[in-house]
Amino acid sequence: MRLFVNRFIADEAAALRPLLWPRLLVSAAALIVAVVVATAYGAANIPPDAVIQIILSKLPGLLLEHDWSASWETIVWDVRLPRVVMAGLVGATLAFTGSTYQAVLRNPLADPYLIGVAAGAGLGAAIATVADVPYTFSGFSVLPLMAFVGALIAVTLSYGLARTGPSMPAASLVLAGIAVSSIGTSITALIMLLDTERTLTILFWLLGGLGSSDWERVGYVLPYIAISLAIALAHARILNVFQLGEEQARQLGVNVERTTILLLLSASLAAAAVVSLTGIIGFVGLIVPHMIRLLWGPDYRHLIPLSALLGAAFLILCDLIARSVIAPAELPIGIITALSGGPFFLYLLRRHSQRIVI
């Protein structure tokens, strides 16, 4: 009898909870389509089925008949795919770290750049550019390294300034982050004005781009992203509790300080790694999580993985547009993310304005 009662409740409750896997399936399908289309399209168009075969042939244990030219394989595997994969990783990172920031700081306007990552990276890159450091130094790329260090310094500063004793109010962190970002941005602007010859170089870096992606760089960001995503996924249920505010989260048994620091540091690390290689790509961290909220609700157990998948798909398509519109020249991808995502976002906002709560 008890079993029967349990089953009855379980059935009722199951109807209350939307399943994750159909949404994951749809999002993964969107990502696969984006990867194939973006890899197939370019100066030389390659048929999508060939693209799929070339990619599959690289998987261990799959022996496929080679019926494509070596030049196709080079274009797909060595030229386009690293860039597409990098775009995917960057989009995924910006989107899931954006969701994390919005949840932890309880601020719908939070994005991965809010507490200084972008300004610090920009300043690091500007200093590296004007200081005439060699692009590589004993095997390391110096500019990304300095951008990474700049980002970490800025985030550490924001934390240090916002902390008062054992507690760190979310609002203080947001304000400290904005102050640190303004200082960093101002110094970068000053450097650009003082060294007008390199202004354009710095500006291009600041606007962001994926032009210099290769497998080595993919390998460099991957560990940061993987660890950060694992931490965010493990805390997805706790992020739901955070929506009730600091006091109630505590009364529900969450160690708010420790969780906040862990989640923000891991998200900042992944964002810093990504920014150091591709520059500042705005809007993704803000728009993708909100789109998913508007479509599928606020549960972070869905939001984190779906943000990663759809953020990846979104940025891959934006990069495809950025490199195709005025080919062979490229547009800064930040322009495309804002121009394509903005109107769609506004449309969703108009339709479900009452649901735009974090």
Next chain:
Amino acid sequence: MTSAIKVQDISVNYDPRVALSSVSLLIGAGEIVGLVGPNGCGKSTLIRAITRVVPLSSGKITLLGEDVSDLSQRQLARLVAVVPQNPNVPDNFRSFDLVMLGRTPHLGLLQSESERDLQAVHNAMIATDTWHLADRLLGEISGGERQRVVISRALAQETPVLLLDEPTAHLDIGQQAATMELLESASSERSLTVLVAMHDLTLAARYCQRLVMLSQGRLIAEGRPEEVLREELLADVYTSRIDVFSHPYNGLPVVTSSGRTEGRQYGNAQDPAETARKADQGQDLHPHRR
């Protein structure tokens, strides 16, 4: 009697203001105790101190024999659940999901909700008569329903101690009584210890076995409702003229304020003292019910 909540000589300072000074309190397992006193007297601070949201300057709090400061946040949340004064409830959460958050202290980081958790949520929502609202968004239901959903979340936490900070503040008088009856039955069914901060002294007297009165951070009276609700004491604490009547039907204290203006008339009544005496004796006021 084993004490569920034992507050020993605690003080809390909100620099530089003293929020609580030398408060001591014993609450037995299964008791329903009302925490009363004017705005800013320290009711909410006491609830925050017990759940360690604000640090103690001195003193010690034990819950079922465990020193609160020795427990992890999670262990603490398995002993005591809180219904806050103005609970922050996201409009786009479903009732069911909010109540499920009450299971947080029982779930590990990578653990997903089991049938046991589902059962706890279901029981809590049945107890508060909110199961039919399970699939509704919190933004779509009424204030009274939302309050019951928040109480369900605290019940789903399945703690031996429940603290509530003015749970009846925004409810109509029918809902106020219903909420207090809900606490009464939850307390007796689950042998739950309840400490409930409230402003409505009549309601507190009706449903609480004991009252604890705070004023300016100090505990100034405790005991059975009729012992605490004395006119002189209330006049002093609330700096207002307070009248305490005996309810004509059940004899419980009925408390009203007649304001701070001396000699103010009571509606149509000619002689306040006369009216009060009649009310006390249950005369004439409701002849149609006799």
